[in-house]
Amino acid sequence: MLWTMANEPDEARLAAWRAFVNAHAVVVDRIEHELIDQGKIPLSWYDVLVALWEAPNHGLRLHELARTVVLSRSGLTRLVDRLEAAGLLRREPCPDDRRGAVAVLTPAGRAAQLAAWPAYARGIEAHFARRLSDDEARILAEVLGRVDAAVREPSTPAIDCPKQPG
Amino acid sequence: MLWTMANEPDEARLAAWRAFVNAHAVVVDRIEHELIDQGKIPLSWYDVLVALWEAPNHGLRLHELARTVVLSRSGLTRLVDRLEAAGLLRREPCPDDRRGAVAVLTPAGRAAQLAAWPAYARGIEAHFARRLSDDEARILAEVLGRVDAAVREPSTPAIDCPKQPG
DNA sequence: TTACACTGATTGCATATGCAACTTCTTTAG
DNA sequence: CTAAAGAAGTTGCATATGCAATCAGTGTAA
Numbered sequence: 001m002l003w004t005m006a007n008e009p010d011e012a013r014l015a016a017w018r019a020f021v022n023a024h025a026v027v028v029d030r031i032e033h034e035l036i037d038q039g040k041i042p043l044s045w046y047d048v049l050v051a052l053w054e055a056p057n058h059g060l061r062l063h064e065l066a067r068t069v070v071l072s073r074s075g076l077t078r079l080v081d082r083l084e085a086a087g088l089l090r091r092e093p094c095p096d097d098r099r100g101a102v103a104v105l106t107p108a109g110r111a112a113q114l115a116a117w118p119a120y121a122r123g124i125e126a127h128f129a130r131r132l133s134d135d136e137a138r139i140l141a142e143v144l145g146r147v148d149a150a151v152r153e154p155s156t157p158a159i160d161c162p163k164q165p166g
Numbered sequence: 167m168l169w170t171m172a173n174e175p176d177e178a179r180l181a182a183w184r185a186f187v188n189a190h191a192v193v194v195d196r197i198e199h200e201l202i203d204q205g206k207i208p209l210s211w212y213d214v215l216v217a218l219w220e221a222p223n224h225g226l227r228l229h230e231l232a233r234t235v236v237l238s239r240s241g242l243t244r245l246v247d248r249l250e251a252a253g254l255l256r257r258e259p260c261p262d263d264r265r266g267a268v269a270v271l272t273p274a275g276r277a278a279q280l281a282a283w284p285a286y287a288r289g290i291e292a293h294f295a296r297r298l299s300d301d302e303a304r305i306l307a308e309v310l311g312r313v314d315a316a317v318r319e320p321s322t323p324a325i326d327c328p329k330q331p332g
Numbered sequence: 333t334t335a336c337a338c339t340g341a342t343t344g345c346a347t348a349t350g351c352a353a354c355t356t357c358t359t360t361a362g
Numbered sequence: 363c364t365a366a367a368g369a370a371g372t373t374g375c376a377t378a379t380g381c382a383a384t385c386a387g388t389g390t391a392a
Contacts, residue, residue: 072379267370
């Protein structure tokens with residue numbers, strides 16, 4: 001069987017890619033600086049706290065956390081070290097697997113998350129959300145959610161992948 | 167003067183933000199790894215080479231380059247060090263300002279850029295572009311281009327901007 | 333049971349990056 | 363013209379992160 005798969009994006013999609021990458025760089029850079037200037041936790045910490053908050057029992061296996069926040073296992077180990085040292089989460093042994101550990105949100109961690117949110121929300125609103133119409137917001141969430149899901153999909157052969165229904 | 171400015175994004179815009187951040191993380195991570203596996207230059211190098219290629223005379227002042235690729239000045243100094251050591255660009259003294267330097271693309275730099283493009287293009291296509299309809303691509307480029315421009319705009323009062331001439 | 337491959341997490345080392353201080357040059361105020 | 367203020371770039375130091383190696387525990391097959 002032979003199907004043709006474009007291996008190069010057309011001009012419109014390339015423009016979308018470039019805008020995507022550039023907008024992310026400037027907006028995240030700006031928001032990160034604003035958070036630090038306001039004495040809040042860094043975004044990498046916030047992401048971990050949110051992932052834990054949204055997890056069952058506010059806890060996640062470390063490898064799951066690594067996948068969720070898109071960090072290498074070693075990177076996550078160190079990030080969890082810092083959060084644990086700050087008292088925002090704690091490691092607990094995993095009952096099912098004695099190799100494993102579970103990171104569990106502490107009350108202080110939840111408090112830090114809540115304390116950071118207003119500043120973060122202001123940044124998102126001022127530098128991102130304000131620029132979106134209702135339709136555009138809906139479309140961005142849908143399209144980028146689809147992109148995210150496709151990349152995270154365990155079976156993504158990339159070269160040999162049949163076209164997916166939009 | 168008093169007007170009400172929402173300082174928190176609504177649910178749809180927040181979903182867009184989260185999809186934006188998460189999709190960027192997973193897609194860029196994936197493409198970066200694919201490039202390295204294929205023996206190509208890292209994305210940070212590619213970004214610099216493209217910025218130079220698209221600049222007048224294929225050269226840019228270092229501080230302009232830093233703004234373009236969204237890097238601190240010191241970070242850019244070191245990145246340019248590495249690219250220069252690899253022969254992909256060269257520093258030239260700036261004729262107008264004796265403090266300044268201009269980074270200029272070399273033929274080897276242009277060659278490295280061209281050599282990396284097919285692998286990069288495959289990654290963009292496989293993990294991003296093929297998930298977008300024509301309309302979605304157009305909208306993403308427009309919206310995210312708008313967001314990028316607004317943040318880069320020197321006068322972005324956002325919340326508190328103490329010193330604003332005029 | 334035992335051997336072996338695999339997975340989860342951590343650690344050593346190397347790299348990439350930012351902040352703050354510094355040098356050099358330019359611009360502005362007086 | 364001179365001095366102060368500001369801007370461009372570099373460097374020292376600290377931090378964040380990844381890869382590869384390692385240790386410990388799990389699963390599988392003979």
